Structures are given as C-alpha cells and as structure tokens.
Amino acid sequence: MTTSRWSGWGPGEQAEQHYLIQPRALAGGGDIRHVTEFLRASGWRDKSKNSGLLLMESPDRSVRFSYDPFTQPGRWTIRGAARGPQAEWEAVLGLHTPVEIIAGLTDQLTRPRSAHAPNVWAPLAEQSWHARREGQHQIATSPDGLAWMHFRQNADGRALWWAGARDGQGIGWSAQFTSTTPMHLVEAFSTALASPEPAMRPLGRVPHSAQIKVTSVSLLPSQLSGWQQARVTAARAATWARNSFTASRPRTGSRARPHTATAGRTR
Template sequence: MKQRQWQGWGPGEQAEQQHYLVQPRALAGGGDIRHVSEFLRASGWRDKSKTCGPLLMESPDRTVRVAYDPYILPGGWTIHGRTGAKGEWSAHLGLQTPVEIVAGLTDALTRPRSAHAPSVWEPLQEQNWHTRFADQNYTATSPDGAAWMQYRQDADGSAMWWTGAKDEEGNGWTAHFTPNTPMHLVQAFSTELAGPDPVMRPRGRVPHSAQIRTWSVSVKPSQLSAWQQARITAARAATWARSSTRGTRPRTTARPHTPTGGARTRR
C-alpha cells in the first residue's frame, strides 16, 4: 500500500477522512449507490423507491427503470427498458459491480444517443485488452486477466452480452445484457469497465485481494461533498439545456399565404 498526498485544498487545512484509491477499478467493490441514483434524480428521473425498500428509479418518459436490491439473492442492479421496434431489453449487474462502471450505462440513459455508430470493443482495444473469437463467442480480456467482456451465442441461437471481474480467489461480480440492449449503452458500460483511472473507497470498504493496488489518501468531508455536487450540478445543467432546446425549437406551422400583389402593412 502506498501513501499519496491528495492535492486539492489550501495550506493549513487538515484532512479528516482516510480513503483509498483502488486499481483496477473492476475489483474495487460496489461503492456508494448514490453515485448512480443522485445523478439520475438530478437528470429528472422519478424516485419510485418504497420506504426502507430497494432503490427504484424511473425515466421521465417511463420507458426505463433502474433498480438496486441488496435484499434478494443474487441481488444487485436491474435495468429494464422498452424500445419501439426491438421491444424490451434488460441488464443485470451483480452486487459488487463498481458504481462507477454501473454509471457508465445509467448516465448514458440520460443523454441523447450519439450520431456515430457505437462499438463495444473499441474502448477495450484502446486499453490494450486482448480479443479472441472462438465457438461463436467474441471475448475481450483485460491485460491483468481479471475482467472480461464477451458476446456469446449458444448452439440454440440464443445470445447475450456477458461481462464481469474476478480475482484469483474468485471474489468479484458478473453481469449480463440481453442481445437487444441498445449498443450505445453497452459501449458506455465497456468504456467505464476498461477505464484506467482508480476509484475511491472509504476505509473499511476496500476488498481484500492480492490483485488490487491501493493508495492511501486523506480528504476533507467538504472536498468529497464538492466532488459529488459537481456531478449532480453537471446532470442538472445538461437536463436544463435539453429542456431549453426543446422549448426553443422553431415552429413548423406554415405562415399564412399572402396573395401576390396584395397590400402589406409596414410596421
């Protein structure tokens, strides 16, 4: 474990909380689910959760639901959506899926789809993941061998996206997506899965694994709050911008026709 001085406040301020930067992020453990839920709430999603019950968030157009339930087996995240031509799709992510990786998918639900054709494999290849094709399965594996992303197709024709991460002791998580899950969402997930940056976990929430690297960092509670608020503020700003754009679109109603030669009144 390495000690790292966290830069971010002025001289004389005293750090009050011990946290750890964890790498690789895929083995960092679940984290605080508010990283996902507060961003969705700031993006205009409705909180449909029952008191003391599992988390349930619904999109403004009611076509997508994001749920987190730690009280059932195997528990974890369920994202369920409806699309026009392709019908329903769903994604199921285990309890220990890092919230930063979950947010890759859920944040993308709040944004307009890019005009560029999505590629699930491109973000992985950019981070030097190893890819191979065998038995109708296309698989990408992280350089350290801990995480994977696979499109698998069985002999009966059924297919799905399967992904996850495990250390040498078998601790970790798995997730799967139905094959009709919108590709740009799967790409957003794979981008965060392969992200090289470490994620932060508080003391006592760092998994015990020989395959992770950690750096001790000291941060002020106000600093943590500011980072969280910056993410929420960004979500609100993007939501406001989209609403403003919709509200200021030019009208498509044709103007009244003025006959040729007719009198016009100047103002």
C-alpha cells in the first residue's frame, strides 16, 4: 500500500483516511448516494416506500430504478418501458457492483442520446481488453483477467449481455442486460467498467482481495463534500439547460391560428 498526502488544508479540519482502489471493478459497492443524488439533481422522483426498497422514476416515467439490499443476494434493477420502436428492457446488477460503474449507466439515462452509432466493444478495445468469438458468443476480458463483458446468444435465439468481475477468492459481482437494452446505455456501462480511474473508499470499506492495488490518501471532509457537490451541481445545471432549451423551442406539432379581425362598433 502506498500513501499520499494532500496539501492546502485549512485550519479546524481533521483529515480522514481514504483509499484509492484499482481495478475499480473490484472496489466493492460504495456509497449509493453517488448514484442517487445525481439522479435527484437530474429531476428523477423518489418513489421509495417504507419497506426500505429504494425506488426512483425518470421525469418522463419511462424508466424505473431500484436498489434492494434486503432480498438476497441483493441487486440494482433498471427497467425501461416500451416506447415507440424501443421494446421493454431490463438491467440487473449485483449488489457489490461499484457505484462508479453503476453511475456510468445511470448518468447516461439523464442525457440526450448521442448522434453517433454506439459501439459496446470500442471502450474495451481502447483499454486493451482481449476480445474473441466463441460460436454465437462474443467475449471481451480485461488484461488482468478479472473482469469480462459477454454477448451471449442461445440456440433458441434468446440473447443477453453479461458482465462482471471476480477476484481469485471468488469475491465479485455480475450484471445482465436484456438484448433490448438500448446500445448507448450498454456502451456507457462498458466505458465505466473498463475505465482505468480508481474508485475511492473510506476506512473500513476496502475489500480484502489480493488482486487490488490500494493507495492511501488523507482528505479533508470539505474536499470530499466539495467533489460530491460539484457532481450534483453539474447535474442540476445540465437539467436546467435542457429544460430551458425544451421550453424555448417552438411547437412544431401545431400551426398558429390565423388572426381574425373583430368588427368594431360604429357610432
């Protein structure tokens, strides 16, 4: 384990120990607020009940997101309703999927689609993942062999995306996406999965794994809260800009009614 110390601390604050973990895929679940606060700031509604199940809904009510730590083995679930040419879809991710990887997918749900054609495999290739085909299956594996991304198609035509990570001790998680899941969302997930950026965890939340590299850093609470607030502020700004643009666009679905003169009274 290596140690780093941050400079520029102000008076009256006590430094706290945190840890940068690589690869991020084996960093453990993390703080779910990294995901949920961004969605709230993007206009998502909290539909949670008293049962403890976290449930959120997109502003247009087309997507529902839930976090259930109580039903074993626990999971994150994202469901999209059928709309026009888009079929109903679902993504189910294990409880210990790092929140940074979850956010790669859920953040994308708050943004307009890019005009470019999505490519799930491109972000993996950029990080030197090993790709191969096995019959109807296409597989990519991280350089260290600890994470994977599969597209599996059975003989009966059923298909799904399957991803995850596991260390030598069998600790890890997996995720499944129906074949109808929009490709730009699967691409956003694969980008987050392959990212070389480390994940940060506080003292006591570092996984016991021989396959991770851990760097200790000392942080002030104001530094950590500042980074978290910057993420929320960015979401609010993007939401405001998007809503303002939508409100200012002319309505193309209806034509302006022609002006009709009203006869005045004559004296």
